Amino acid sequence: NDVLRLEAVGKTYGKGGPAPVEVLRGLDLTVARGEVVALVAPSGAGKSTLLHIAGLLDTPDAGRVILNGRDMTGLPDKPRTEARRRELGFVYQFHHLLPEFSAAENIVLPQLANGISQRDAAARAADLLGRVGLSHRADHRPAQLSGGEQQRVAFCRALANAPSLLLADEPTGNLDPETSDRVFDMLMALVRDTGLSALIATHNHGLAARMDRVIGLNAVA
Ligand code: ADP
Ligand code: ADP
Numbered sequence: 652n653d654v655l656r657l658e659a660v661g662k663t664y665g666k667g668g669p670a671p672v673e674v675l676r677g678l679d680l681t682v683a684r685g686e687v688v689a690l691v692a693p694s695g696a697g698k699s700t701l702l703h704i705a706g707l708l709d710t711p712d713a714g715r716v717i718l719n720g721r722d723m724t725g726l727p728d729k730p731r732t733e734a735r736r737r738e739l740g741f742v743y744q745f746h747h748l749l750p751e752f753s754a755a756e757n758i759v760l761p762q763l764a765n766g767i768s769q770r771d772a773a774a775r776a777a778d779l780l781g782r783v784g785l786s787h788r789a790d791h792r793p794a795q796l797s798g799g800e801q802q803r804v805a806f807c808r809a810l811a812n813a814p815s816l817l818l819a820d821e822p823t824g825n826l827d828p829e830t831s832d833r834v835f836d837m838l839m840a841l842v843r844d845t846g847l848s849a850l851i852a853t854h855n856h857g858l859a860a861r862m863d864r865v866i867g868l869n870a871v872a
Pocket of ligand 1: 693697
């Protein structure tokens with residue numbers, strides 16, 4: 652019962668050109684339902700490439716990407732975008748919240764895009780903000796929030812549409828170590844409370860050790 656399965660995934664940039672760059676070769680990776688997996692990779696090893704492939708934003712040139720039992724590999728853009736919207740949540744090092752909208756609105760908008768009613772979307776936003784201790788910041792804009800608060804809102808936004816898999820790239824990498832630790836705890840609690848599965852890239856071995864399993868990614872020789 653795997654949420655995500657990468658089978659023998661390969662990726663080469665500039666294939667057939669004068670200077671191809673082979674980034675992934677024969678990569679197998681699974682995330683089981685409810686599992687939180689750390690992805691630890693030195694810079695340049697292909698972490699972003701892997702997350703883009705898992706996030707259906709890029710396609711491998713070998714192997715298969717299976718999301719919730721469905722082979723996504725050869726599918727056209729439309730079902731891939733649809734699956735991305737419904738089944739995946741994304742968190743980055745920087746929050747990428749919409750500056751002109753409040754914290755709550757930033758969590759409501761992706762739900763409206765998925766056909767959820769304003770009322771249900773607002774209730775879910777309030778619930779999520781409560782879980783990360785930010786009920787009192789619901790009506791504030793991102794610029795009025797601290798870095799740690801902004802990231803916590805970004806976590807809520809990622810979970811807004813109740814995805815089955817969270818993909819995170821250095822989700823606390825922009826925060827000072829103490830804040831990073833605290834905010835990471837909240838992310839883990841949020842993931843556990845909602846039964847979410849996650850693949851979380853981090854350079855921080857301390858954070859990686861708190862996840863269920865660690866996968867190391869090395870540059871292709
Ligand atoms: P990481 O996120 O681990 O730093 P990336 O996945 O961004 O690594 O990149 C892995 C390797 O692939 C790097 O050597 C990078 O220069 C190369 N690369 C990434 N994207 C492209 C691209 N669009 N074209 C050519 N090379 C690329
Ligand atoms: P649309 O713009 O119609 O929403 P997209 O394919 O651009 O369609 O986005 C679908 C989902 O994929 C969104 O939830 C968005 O957050 C996510 N997404 C889009 N582009 C990226 C990207 N470069 N990196 C990570 N997530 C992305």
